Amino acid sequence: MQIVDIHHVSRSFGSVKALRDVNLALRAGTIGLVGNNGAGKSTLLKVLLGLLEPDSGEGTILGCDIRRASRELRGRVGYMPEAAALIPMLKGVEYVSFGGDLYGMSHREAKRRAHEVLNYVGLGELRYRRLDEYSTGNIQRLKLAAALVHDPQLLLLDEPTNGLDPAGRMGMLELLEDLIAETGKSIILCTHLLGDVERLCKQVVVLDRGTVVRAGTMDELRAHISGRWLIGWSGNERAYREALSAAGVTFTEPDETGQGGVMVAVPEGFTTRQFFEIARSCGAVLTELKADEENLERLFFRVTAQEVPVTA
Amino acid sequence: MDFDQARYHGWEDRRLQSPWMACLAIVRVALMQVFRNKAYWVVLALGSLRFLAFWSIIWAVTQLPLPEETNNMFLKEFGFTAGNDADQNNGYMRFMEGQQIIVMILLAFSGSLLVGSDFRLRALPFYLARRIDRRHYIVGKLLAVSSIIMLLTVVPALLLFVEYGMFTASTQYWIDNWQIPLAVLAFGLVLCLVNSILLVTLSAYLQRIVPITITWATIFLLLGSLSGYLRRATEDERWRLMDPWWDMRIVGRMIFGSFQTESESELAMWATLLLVGVCSVALVALVHRVRAVDIVE
Numbered sequence: 001m002q003i004v005d006i007h008h009v010s011r012s013f014g015s016v017k018a019l020r021d022v023n024l025a026l027r028a029g030t031i032g033l034v035g036n037n038g039a040g041k042s043t044l045l046k047v048l049l050g051l052l053e054p055d056s057g058e059g060t061i062l063g064c065d066i067r068r069a070s071r072e073l074r075g076r077v078g079y080m081p082e083a084a085a086l087i088p089m090l091k092g093v094e095y096v097s098f099g100g101d102l103y104g105m106s107h108r109e110a111k112r113r114a115h116e117v118l119n120y121v122g123l124g125e126l127r128y129r130r131l132d133e134y135s136t137g138n139i140q141r142l143k144l145a146a147a148l149v150h151d152p153q154l155l156l157l158d159e160p161t162n163g164l165d166p167a168g169r170m171g172m173l174e175l176l177e178d179l180i181a182e183t184g185k186s187i188i189l190c191t192h193l194l195g196d197v198e199r200l201c202k203q204v205v206v207l208d209r210g211t212v213v214r215a216g217t218m219d220e221l222r223a224h225i226s227g228r229w230l231i232g233w234s235g236n237e238r239a240y241r242e243a244l245s246a247a248g249v250t251f252t253e254p255d256e257t258g259q260g261g262v263m264v265a266v267p268e269g270f271t272t273r274q275f276f277e278i279a280r281s282c283g284a285v286l287t288e289l290k291a292d293e294e295n296l297e298r299l300f301f302r303v304t305a306q307e308v309p310v311t312a
Numbered sequence: 313m314d315f316d317q318a319r320y321h322g323w324e325d326r327r328l329q330s331p332w333m334a335c336l337a338i339v340r341v342a343l344m345q346v347f348r349n350k351a352y353w354v355v356l357a358l359g360s361l362r363f364l365a366f367w368s369i370i371w372a373v374t375q376l377p378l379p380e381e382t383n384n385m386f387l388k389e390f391g392f393t394a395g396n397d398a399d400q401n402n403g404y405m406r407f408m409e410g411q412q413i414i415v416m417i418l419l420a421f422s423g424s425l426l427v428g429s430d431f432r433l434r435a436l437p438f439y440l441a442r443r444i445d446r447r448h449y450i451v452g453k454l455l456a457v458s459s460i461i462m463l464l465t466v467v468p469a470l471l472l473f474v475e476y477g478m479f480t481a482s483t484q485y486w487i488d489n490w491q492i493p494l495a496v497l498a499f500g501l502v503l504c505l506v507n508s509i510l511l512v513t514l515s516a517y518l519q520r521i522v523p524i525t526i527t528w529a530t531i532f533l534l535l536g537s538l539s540g541y542l543r544r545a546t547e548d549e550r551w552r553l554m555d556p557w558w559d560m561r562i563v564g565r566m567i568f569g570s571f572q573t574e575s576e577s578e579l580a581m582w583a584t585l586l587l588v589g590v591c592s593v594a595l596v597a598l599v600h601r602v603r604a605v606d607i608v609e
Contacts, residue, residue, distance in 0.1 A: 049441055071443055075328065079441040083434035088425060089345040101337035102442040104328035113323055120320050146438070151323035182320050 001028045003154055003186050004048065006059030006066065011043055011052065018043040019054070020210040026188075030180055032197030033190040034300060035207030041190050044207065045156060048188065050074050062153055075103060078147035082158040084139060086131045092142055093118060093127040099146040110149065117145040121175060137168035141175070148179075155187045161196055169196075176200055194300055206300060227268070228252075230261040231275060232288030239282040247278060261288050331444045338439075338452030339459050342426050346460060349425065352418060356464075359414040363468040366407050367475060374479040404469050404496055405568045409561055411465045412503060416557075418460065419511050420528040427453055427515035428524060436602070446602045453512050458504035466500035499564040506560055506587055513594040516601040532557050549575040550582075556590070559583035 004026040011019040019040050035041045046052035048061055050070030059066050064073040087095060093114050100110025118127045121141040126134065134142060140160060147155055160176065161169040173196060180187060180200070189201060197204060198218070206214040233240055241251065248267035272289060279286045346352055372378065430436050439449045473492055477485040510531070518524045532555075539554035552558050565571050566580040 051440065071331065071445060074441060075443040077441075079437065081434070081437040081441070083437065085435045085438045086433050087341065087345075087435055087438065088429050088433070089348045090341065094341070094344070098337060098341055099438065099442065102334045102439060102444055104331060104334065104443050106327070106329060107337070109323075116321055148320075151326075179320060183322070 002026065003028050004031075004059070004061050004188075006047070006061070007057055009047060009054045009057030009059060009066075011047065011054045017210050019047070022057070022210070022212055024059075024205065024212060024215060026203060026205070026215075028184075028186045029203055030186070030201040031188045031203040031205060032194075032201035033188055033205050033207065034192070034194060034197060038209075039207040040210040041207055043210075045158065045188075045190060048156060049077060049079060075150070076153050078150065078152035078155045080140075080143045080147040080155065080157045080160055082162055085143065086139070088132070089130070091128050091130055092123055092134070095131060095142060096146045096149050100149040103150040105150060113149045113151075114145070117148045118142075120148070121145045122171075136163045137165075137171065140164060140168070140172060144172075144175070153186065155185055156190070157187060158190045159192070160189065161191070161193060173199055227270075228263060228265050228292035229272075229275075230263055230288065230290040230292055231286065232261040233279060233284045233286050235279075235284035236282050237284070240279060240284040243278045243282050244275075247274065261290070263292060328443070331448050332451075334442075334444045334448055335452035335455055338449070339456045342453070342456030343459060345425055346418075346422055349422075352422065355414060355418045355421075359411060359418075359464045359468075362407075362410060362414065363471075366403075366468075366472055370472060370476050371479060374476065402568070402570050404472060404492060405499065405564055405570060407472060408465045408469050408496070408499055408503070409564065411468070412557070412560070415461050415464050415503070415507065416528070416532055418464070419457065419507060420525045421521060422460070423457075423511045423515035423524045423528070424519065424521035426456060427512050428519035428521070431516060432519045440602075446599070450512070450598060450602060454505075454508045457508035457511055461504045461507055462500055465503055466496055469496045469500070495568045498567045502560060502563050502567070502587075506556070506591055509591045509594050509598070510556075513598040513601070516598055549579060553579060553582055553586055556587070559587050563587065 002025055004024050006022060006024050009019055009022045009024075010017065022040075022044065033041055033044065043052065047054055047066060050061070050064070050066060050073035053067055053070075061073055062076050064070075064076065066073070087098070090098065093111070096114035096118060097107070097110040100113055101107055103110075105113065115124075115127065118124055121144055123138060123141050123145065126138060131139075131142070140162070144157075144160065147157075157176075161172050164172060176187070176189075177200065179185065187200070189197060191197060201218070203217050204214065205212055244264065245251070248270065250265040252263040252265065275286055275289055347356075424432075430439070436449075440446060444452075470493055473486075473489075473496065477483065477489075511528070514527055515524055518527060536555040536557055539551045539558070542551040542554070543549060552562075560583075562576055562580050562583045565576060566584070571577040571580070
């Protein structure tokens with residue numbers, strides 16, 4: 001089922017084009033939204049939240065038209081903001097139940113749901129404490145609870161591990177993993193921490209200068225960079241390098257992986273057997289041969305630096 | 313934590329209310345915020361003290377066999393008589409005018425808490441990313457401030473009206489003076505609208521308690537002093553229109569039908585128009601300030 005289906009969406013603020021002809025079709029699941037500062041992530045989130053009408057383009061999110069049904073859309077989406085977004089003088093359970101009230105729940109239902117979700121996120125014992133007594137980690141969990149109070153179909157999480165220490169970050173990631181596994185909810189995770197996206201998300205959208213430069217599953221994105229190998233050898237280094245270059249192999253300098261090997265890109269039709277044959281002919285011995293499983297971080301730097309031609 | 317509580321449960325009952333009901337939730341939370349702040353209890357106590365004073369005076373005037381000159385002294389101060397005439401209206405109106413001072417002090421300090429913090433602590437996403445629009449947010453905040461004003465002005469004034477009728481030991485007082493509660497409500501509406509629009513707009517832009525308090529004091533004290541000085545210097549009553557406090561009082565006197573001078577009756581309509589104009593401009597500025605684009609950084 002497609003949860004996001006938008007076509008040719010553009011949005012400008014004065015002379016600044018924040019989104020340029022964005023086309024996105026995202027299936028239900030966990031989606032990572034990554035990009036540099038100024039890439040258009042925030043603007044895209046506003047459009048997905050139904051808070052900003054695009055200058056052009058159309059589409060639906062959870063079946064709601066992004067131009068005409070923004071309030072209905074926000075009723076189906078749970079948003080966890082990056083900022084603290086706290087309300088002074090309130091206690092934890094009051095904060096979450098207030099969120100439920102604003103979604104249109106009856107106050108009684110909102111209170112009941114607040115207790116439920118606070119138990120789920122592990123804040124059951126802190127529910128009657130004032131918000132100014134909460135730690136950073138607890139505030140993040142509280143915001144997640146407020147986003148879950150109305151049991152939304154889609155969660156938009158903006159930097160959920162922001163400001164957390166390693167243990168807190170691990171706890172939040174485990175909670176999100178548990179939520180995904182238990183409920184099957186769709187999540188769009190907007191974060192700078194690519195490790196979080198790799199751990200939680202099956203789909204990734206990479207934004208750069210208002211354009212979607214990559215969108216797809218992690219497997220699809222990794223497959224896009226096939227033809228790269230990490231090799232290591234002993235013996236006549238120079239002769240082996242020259243022989244490989246003559247065969248059309250490109251060396252990536254410096255070594256990107258930091259693993260002690262050398263990353264090479266091979267031409268189409270080049271087989272792994274040829275690595276061994278060339279080594280034998282040069283008096284070298286191949287000690288390492290590994291297909292490049294590019295992680296998201298390297299992919300991100302690669303596509304935003306335009307090393308690979310941009311495709312839709 | 314037992315196993316069941318540790319699991320996520322969906323929400324089965326998906327009945328949703330109108331987004332306008334969220335305005336009541338905003339009012340409820342605002343009142344919680346004010347009443348939990350012990351610093352405001354002093355101001356609320358002052359307001360209650362004044363109400364008790366008026367309560368006592370009404371009891372004294374209606375129950376005690378006091379000499380006429382004593383009654384006249386009370387009249388001068390509080391404007392209540394046992395008869396049905398304009399002076400009686402003055403009593404309720406004076407009570408509300410006097411409570412306005414206490415309301416001003418409370419609002420100056422609570423603007424930052426009720427509205428400014430939404431911008432300062434970036435809590436606006438908490439509201440606008442939910443199933444309400446910015447008009448619901450604005451109306452909710454205006455109602456929240458208005459409810460505080462009504463608690464200190466309209467509600468006690470109506471209670472005094474009920475008390476007076478009770479102490480005259482017949483329902484005739486209430487029947488003969490049916491206009492008084494209507495006038496109280498109308499004047500209360502004016503106070504609520506003007507004060508809430510000005511405070512919410514000011515707090516949305518200034519956000520912090522010190523600038524809000526200084527600006528609030530400038531509007532209501534400095535402008536008042538300036539208008540008084542200019543009026544005395546030029547002997548032109550129209551300078552009084554500069555003072556928003558005076559403008560509200562004159563509108564109240566127009567509602568109660570209790571003008572004290574001829575110039576007041578001449579200037580009442582201008583005061584009304586001025587208040588409408590200022591509130592309209594403030595409302596436009598407020599709508600502009602509450603922009604959805606702010607909510608995602």
